[in-house]
Amino acid sequence: MDPTEAVTSAVLNGTSVLSTRLAGSGAYKLFHMPLARSRVRTAERELFDRAETGHVEVGGRRSVTYRWGDGTRPVLLVHGWQSRASRLSDFVPGLLDRGHSVVAFDAPGHGDSSGRDATILDYRTVITTLHDEFGPFDALVAHSLGALASFYALKHGVKAQRIVTISGVCDFDYLVDEYCSALRLRPRLKTELHRRIARELFPGTPPERTPFSATHATEDVHAPMLVIHDEDDSRIEVAQGRRLAAAFAGRARLVTTNGLGHRRILGDPEVVRTVLDFVADADRVRARQEPRQP
Incomplete structure (x- = not known):
């Protein structure tokens, strides 16, 4: 884990102790942010x-x-x-x-x-x-x-x-697994991330078909x-x-x-x-x- 990932992991996991929903919101936003913009x-x-x-x-x-x-x-x-x-x-x-x-x-x-x-x-x-x-x-x-x-x-x-x-x-689940593994997110934070993905990206989709x-x-x-x-x-x-x-x-x-x-x-x-x-x-x-x- 590089220093940036280590800090991110610590912040998200630490926040999840106080509020899983708040940490889940941060994890969801970061999940959709490319950290580098190629030229x-x-x-x-x-x-x-x-x-x-x-x-x-x-x-x-x-x-x-x-x-x-x-x-x-x-x-x-x-x-x-x-x-x-x-x-x-x-x-x-x-x-x-x-x-x-x-x-x-x-x-x-x-x-x-x-x-x-x-x-x-x-x-x-x-x-x-x-x-x-x-x-x-x-x-x-x-x-x-x-x-x-x-x-x-x-x-x-x-x-x-x-x-x-x-x-x-x-x-899509492969991406979530890789993301959570890279940041070593706690299981309940991963569960919250899945919940947000289902709600925000695939509303109305049967649970067995979420994520896509x-x-x-x-x-x-x-x-x-x-x-x-x-x-x-x-x-x-x-x-x-x-x-x-x-x-x-x-x-x-x-x-x-x-x-x-x-x-x-x-x-x-x-x-x-x-x-x-x-x-x-x-x-x-x-x-x-x-x-x-x-």
């Missing part, structure tokens, strides 16, 4: 300087959006926690070369967007708004937490012909899926990728890599090629389905 890398800047930018309003905050291409055959890119759209830069040129347009965004509290926090509901709002304006999507490519948030949006009406997850989170898991979307999502995860991912365990692929058995193809970790996997040439080839399969399916001109 555009030099190698990413030229591409993002050429993007058409816009924004989506999310609860008084602005989520910055990026677009390339003419709007046809759109592909949505969804970044993960403490990340930004530019981390998915390596996929953009290949998608444009294949005739796709590309849409991406910085979630609230991330990248160039405003705010200090973000929830799965904020991600859903941005994804749904972009879908209403530019969708349905030819493909959706999501990394880390962005994968779980994308499934939540897909369950609520967003459509994509192909879905790619990279280092994806399958279960991508496995809850199997009846709503029927698109072919590519699940890529690294065996050495120390941030999101490969078991999450395996669980995700297993839940969509028959529709999902699991590809595991080695030595790429959680973030470097996004720039690996073989991973990029695999994703582009998978998206291109949708073009071949469409070509077979479209009637030939006389």
